[in-house]
Amino acid sequence: MGKGTIKVKKKCCHSQPPCKSCPIVALRKLLKDQKAAEVKKAQKKTKKKDAK
Numbered sequence: 001m002g003k004g005t006i007k008v009k010k011k012c013c014h015s016q017p018p019c020k021s022c023p024i025v026a027l028r029k030l031l032k033d034q035k036a037a038e039v040k041k042a043q044k045k046t047k048k049k050d051a052k
Contacts, residue, residue: 008026012018018025 006021006026008023009021010023012022012024015022020026
């Protein structure tokens, strides 16, 4: 396992607050990170287009 990775459980234990290894929490974080990367890429693309 790399640095900063979390081992995701197969089933949710429904703890309150949700633990970091909960599959729902892990999926939500992954989607949030992907969306942030997509936005950053789009901003970079528009910045490059404006420079020309």
